[in-house]
Amino acid sequence: MAAPDSSRGHAARSPARPPAHPPAHHCSELLGTGPSTADLVPAFSLIGERLTRALAVGLARLSGGEAPLVRAAMPVAATLATVEAGIAGLAAHTLMGMGVSGLPLLAIFEAAPVFRLVDRAFGGPGEVPDPLPESFPLSAELLLAHIETCVAEALSFALDGQGGEEHRVRPLRRDVSLRQLDPFPAHADLLTLSLDIEEPGLSAWSLTLALPTTTLAAATTTPRHGPPRRRRFVHPGPAEEPFASMPLEVTAVLVDMRLGMARLSNLRPGEILPVAVARSVPLQIGGRTLASGTIGEIDDRVAVQVTHAF
Template identity: 60%
Template sequence: MASAPPKKARHAAELLGAGPSIAEMVRPLTQLGETLARTLPGSLARISGGEPPVVRIGIPAEGTLDALIAEENGLTAHALMGLGPKRLPLLASFEAAPVLRLLDRTFGGRGLLPDPLPTRFPLSAELLLSRMEEAIAAALSAGMGGDDIHRVAPLRRDTVLAQLAPFGPGEPLLRIVLEVEEAGVEAWSLALAFPLGTLASALVAPRRQRRVPVRARRPGPGEEPFASLPIEVTAVLVDMTLPFSRLSALRPGDVLPVTVARAVPLRVDGRTIAAGTVGEVEDRVAVQVQNAF
């Protein structure tokens, strides 16, 4: 008697932590798709050399990697991309027909398909795919915030999705299709698939942490705006007392005997801040500070 197949593990939300559900991510992904619809046309026009196309977005659809593998039909380029420093995975898929039409137009043709279709992409198509991936990555990075945490970079590419193994086979994901319409050219599409974990990191704002109020620090006298403030300092070499009669009788040539005190006070706005002794430095009178108050 054959044994029953093992059941897939199911983990309670209490163990994994409360995170957004697939349903809660539909709206943020739709908004990201609307951003791509505005930013991608310019990049695609630079690749094709024509006018900017019209990009329309479809409704995000829930799925899994197993379901995508089951839907594979014909030659398709699947590009694994990484989000942020942790390289959180997301997937961009390009069918062969639009890539080969665009390749023909790039070399001056009318966008015709080879007959029969090749079973693998030629080198020229691989180079075109690299440019398309870079355009998608740049548009996604800008649409998610444009910082290092939300920077998207192409990682590797394969035509067999099962070999690429971009994420777990049964991991919940959302897939959105972008329809590209150009004048005189058959419309084509590209698809983006995001696992739930990548979506949550990319499109859900982190909870605001409570900020502890920080008391403003007052700048010290050695810091601006006080450091360069000019202050007038007066060194009082002689402080003497004269009677008014002697003072009123002073004439040019009179000599007043004075004695320089040992401690010369240094004053700012009439207030003594230090005291020192008189000396000489390089033929100039100087005061060496002995005490500061």
């Protein structure tokens, strides 16, 4: 008798399926997500501290006077719309680019401080026209170009500290209309930094920097490919910033004489004291002799020709 066919009366069985795998979860380090806006605030604050020192030196070199006091406020989160809403009236907006790829950042100069600086540059007390004009005159445009260069150099130092090309900042273009300038997408997350500049005996003025978080992240984070680049600190020399523009008072000692107390107490207006100018005139800073030279004349002015430097 033939064996019964066991396949009869049974449905065909489908091949077994492998068990489903749970969805993959990757950490932020693998995904390469950038730091959040809150994470970038402390980094931007540190950059702001370095920026105040570098900007003070640059502005002193620009004006030829004492270094002003520059203060940086805490960074504030913003968007292009909130930045535009905070500007009242005429202002100059300068788009700058960082590094070879030209990552964008924005510098904002309101009209009143600019006109005050222009008036002072021409010997005035720093008056502001009332009402403000609808555009900047050529004199203000030229001054803005100098201030932009000063801010860009200070930012390059603050972002890198060694003048590296990857963090070098350059002014690109300027416009009084923020919409026409169109520096970055309207929805981009920004961090703004306000800088207050105070000079002795003069009215304080301010400027604002706005950086997209993508630009700030590129300036403050280390690329994940390859080991982190070690920075070798190089002590700047006297011919380099921030020392190059530091004003120092140099004293040329033409006469060094001694008088007795009795003679000194009897001095009267009109009395003549015979003095002899030394052949070698010492040049001193803070009482310390750094060089010596001889007295001469150039362009109807008394001059010292340095003959020996220590």
